[in-house]
Amino acid sequence: MASSTVMKAVDQFFPYLAPHLQIMNSTTAQNTLYGAVDWSQTSWLERKWAAYYVWIANPLIATGLLSFVWHEIIYFGRAFPFWVMDQIPYFNQWKIQETKLPSHAEYMHCLKTVLAIHFLIELPLIFAFHPICEYFGMATYEIPFSPVWKMAAQIAFFFVFEDTFHYWAHRWLHTPFMYKRVHKMHHKYQVPFGLAAEYAHPIETLILSQGTISGPFVYCLFAPKHSLHILTVYVWIALRLAQAIDAHSGFDFPWSLRQFMPFWAGADYHDSHHAVFKGNYATSFRWWDQMMGTDRWYKAQRASEAEKKLKAQQSKSQ
Numbered sequence: 001m002a003s004s005t006v007m008k009a010v011d012q013f014f015p016y017l018a019p020h021l022q023i024m025n026s027t028t029a030q031n032t033l034y035g036a037v038d039w040s041q042t043s044w045l046e047r048k049w050a051a052y053y054v055w056i057a058n059p060l061i062a063t064g065l066l067s068f069v070w071h072e073i074i075y076f077g078r079a080f081p082f083w084v085m086d087q088i089p090y091f092n093q094w095k096i097q098e099t100k101l102p103s104h105a106e107y108m109h110c111l112k113t114v115l116a117i118h119f120l121i122e123l124p125l126i127f128a129f130h131p132i133c134e135y136f137g138m139a140t141y142e143i144p145f146s147p148v149w150k151m152a153a154q155i156a157f158f159f160v161f162e163d164t165f166h167y168w169a170h171r172w173l174h175t176p177f178m179y180k181r182v183h184k185m186h187h188k189y190q191v192p193f194g195l196a197a198e199y200a201h202p203i204e205t206l207i208l209s210q211g212t213i214s215g216p217f218v219y220c221l222f223a224p225k226h227s228l229h230i231l232t233v234y235v236w237i238a239l240r241l242a243q244a245i246d247a248h249s250g251f252d253f254p255w256s257l258r259q260f261m262p263f264w265a266g267a268d269y270h271d272s273h274h275a276v277f278k279g280n281y282a283t284s285f286r287w288w289d290q291m292m293g294t295d296r297w298y299k300a301q302r303a304s305e306a307e308k309k310l311k312a313q314q315s316k317s318q
């Protein structure tokens with residue numbers, strides 16, 4: 001009853017959209033989406049994937065729902081352990097700005113704002129994802145998935161694309177005009193924490209998210225149809241979210257990725273951006289800031305901290 005009322009409203013106000021929201025019956029969905037599939041050649045996960053699309057019986061809604069739920073699970077699932085660590089004094093030894101911990105009120109304000117952005121801005125937009133994927137020739141409900149080597153190569157390209165996009169877009173957001181009107185909100189937290197990764201003005205969310213989602217579409221423009229599967233994009237989005245939350249966590253561990261990959265940015269890098277409000281504009285890698293000389297404030301900050309530490313040690317030992 002409720003759903004038929006919704007459908008009538010959609011039909012009236014968005015006549016173009018209405019046919020795309022029609023739910024098939026399960027036999028039609030099975031035949032339409034997977035009529036030509038040889039099931040003996042499929043994996044367990046591929047069969048579950050197909051079963052999900054048949055169950056929802058509308059690819060647009062199925063992709064939209066899956067994308068939103070995936071984003072929420074990864075975002076809060078990755079931010080939660082850092083919130084726990086912030087409550088346990090033992091972990092303070094790995095905190096970059098160890099004298100300043102986020103308060104409960106800061107956490108709650110951030111949580112409410114991030115949820116509002118997710119539900120009011122990202123949720124409506126995410127339902128446009130499926131038609132756009134189809135337009136660019138990305139495989140969505142289709143099976144099989146891509147082999148692991150292909151997924152890894154595609155994700156490596158998305159990382160480099162996003163990092164480059166983000167570096168220049170972020171530098172632009174630091175121009176006086178854009179900073180005052182848009183980017184200032186993200187810099188509310190001088191001592192960042194994981195949950196604050198997506199704490200930003202809605203316009204900033206729209207601009208910077210292009211770096212994450214445009215990479216796959218640019219790839220589709222130059223690759224044969226269906227050579228990129230949406231599952232690969234989900235893995236990429238999970239890694240990108242994990243990277244953003246790690247970078248804002250305020251924790252630099254001896255086992256952090258940047259200790260093994262010197263070109264990886266990590267929390268050490270982005271924390272400095274929040275502390276000094278400039279430089280270190282890239283997300284994943286250090287090379288853009290190095291090449292453009294925009295890591296000079298970070299280098300100066302770390303050098304002065306090292307000098308202070310050394311002086312403190314010397315005066316202790318005297």
Ligand SMILES: [Zn+2]
Pocket residue numbers: 170174183187273
């Ligand atoms: Zn910034």
Ligand SMILES: [Zn+2]
Pocket residue numbers: 186192197248270274
């Ligand atoms: Zn940030």
